[in-house]
Amino acid sequence: MKKLVLTFLLFTSVLGLSQEDNEVYSESLEQQIKTLGLTGETKEIFIEISNIYHEKMMNIREGEGSKISKIKELKSLQSNKNNEMKKLLNNNQYKAFKKLQKQNRSMLKDRYKQNNKS
Known part of the structure; x- marks a missing residue:
């Protein structure tokens, strides 16, 4: 049940993305490439896989x-992308890559909590 609630929070925050997040996406993608040491x-x-799945998510x-x-x-x-x-x-x-995903989930949960404060 706890896992379902966390998943719900994660994707609820994803569902609430704005246009500004395209910039965040681009920055995040560049950071992932750098962290993973990808070349050639x-x-x-x-980048192609990430862009395809980003578009599908949107x-x-x-x-x-x-x-x-x-x-x-x-x-x-997400499972297919992984x-x-x-x-x-x-x-x-x-x-x-999985560690970066976990960090992004944490960031999204924090963002969701901040956006939904009373």
Whole structure:
């Protein structure tokens, strides 16, 4: 149950993204590339995968449907992206990628809490 609540908080904050977040996305992507030490073809494929999934996430966010259905779609989307990244990245890079995801989740939860203070 706790995991479901945390997932809900994460994706609720994702669903509340604004246009400003495209800049945040770009900065985050550059930071990920730097942290993971990506170069050449791996870097290009990483950017391509990230952009594809970012666009899909934004389409879900802006689409119709309940928050719960959007959360389920986003969770599935994240799983698919992780599978692609696991194939692309070496073991150490993938571990670092997952760590970055965890940090981003924490940041989004904090942001959600700040935006929803009474």
